[in-house]
Amino acid sequence: MSAEAERDGLSLEALEWFVAMQDEATAAPRCRAFAAWIADPEHAAAYAKAEALWARFEMVRPEYERMRRAGRIGQGGGIGRREALLGGLAATVGLSLGWRWARQSDYSAGIGQGRSLVLADGSRVELGPDAGISVELTPEARRIRLDRGQAWFQVAPDAARPFVVEAGAGWVVALGTAFDVNLRAGQVVVTVTEHAVSVSAGEAAPVTLGQGWQMSYGARGLVPGRPVDTGAATGWRQGRLVFDEVPLREVLAELQRYRRGRILLLDDAVGALPVTAIFDASDADAALSHIARILPIRVREAAGLVVLVDRRAPEGAAG
Known part of the structure; x- marks a missing residue:
């Protein structure tokens, strides 16, 4: 050759x-x-x-x-x-x-960058880093598709036109409301910061979710809601990433939005380890270093391109 x-x-x-x-x-x-x-x-x-x-x-x-x-x-x-x-x-x-x-998002934010915008109907949207939405406003309805990432919506009143956000395998209908939708690998997390929404996924009946509550859905349908600290859940809007007993694999997926280069989890087992911490969203590498100190994992950078995360060898062991 x-x-x-x-x-x-x-x-x-x-x-x-x-x-x-x-x-x-x-x-x-x-x-x-x-x-x-x-x-x-x-x-x-x-x-x-x-x-x-x-x-x-x-x-x-x-x-x-x-x-x-x-x-x-x-x-x-x-x-x-x-x-x-x-x-x-x-x-x-x-x-x-x-x-x-190719079908581009109508509005998007870059890696490590957020974006605020006002839709033609007067609704406010804040996009998290590496997020994208597609928008369809008609006389009958307002339809938003969250293509990737996380977004917070403050919906302008319009009783004649439902405001519907499609994300993953389900959708959220605003009931005069402000809410956050986070599209993660394999699941969607919905947090209500004002009034209420209706959440639907799969064959299950729609569920009304009130202010101060959060629920998720994925391939297995809806997961029951729970009360949350909405300030912590939407901390990304103030440059903070707050995790409370969140599996490591989900934390890494969040941090991926704030840095260039892929973060790869090499050990599925450690992906379930819970992480409780507050990070500065502007320094994802510092967050990775902190996680490596509090969990039995090691974080390595490969050729300046990829971050590798796997189980840390016991003290005295080779490798």
Whole structure:
């Protein structure tokens, strides 16, 4: 094989690894395989180039994630990861295939950045870092789709037009209200800061959730609500990340929104460890270091590109 062909092969391999690592549900064995792969300096350099290339077609990410959630990427009979990647590459140069797949959020915020806006109906929205929403306002209804991330809504009164937020596998209907919706890997968390909302998911009957309460839903349907400190639950609006007995895997998913480069959990078991802490949202790396001190985990940076999180070896043990 020629040197040029080897470089091309490595570039494609790096791109495929990068696409695979965008999946928050990537299993620990796959993550460990990636950690071993990127330890090679040549592989790390190729991965850095893949990351830079991906940034050029960031516009296709919401559609890529939608397709992945719908099971159309990486499954038998569906679109493969390589085809999805090539579709995104096509979008960067304006080819029809890429434009057909791309559906950008109407409003979005960058990694580590928030955004405030007022919709045409007068409703206020605050987007958390790396969040995106799509908006459809008609004479009959106001429909918002939370494509990714977290958002807080303060809804303008309009009895003739319901205000509905679709997120994940369910939706939230405002009942004259202010509320927060957080789309995490595998679940959606709804927190009501004013009045009430109606939450629906799956085949279950809608549930009315009042001020000061929080509930979640996911693949298994609705999880019963509980009272919460709404100031803590929406602390991200003031630059604070507050966690109270939150599983490590969910904490890492939150921190991912505040820093560039992927955070990979290499050990599924430690992902369930509870975290109770308050972090400065502007310093995700300091938060990671603190977690490594309070939990039996180690945090390592690979080639300045990826943060690897796994179980800390016992004192005196090798590795």
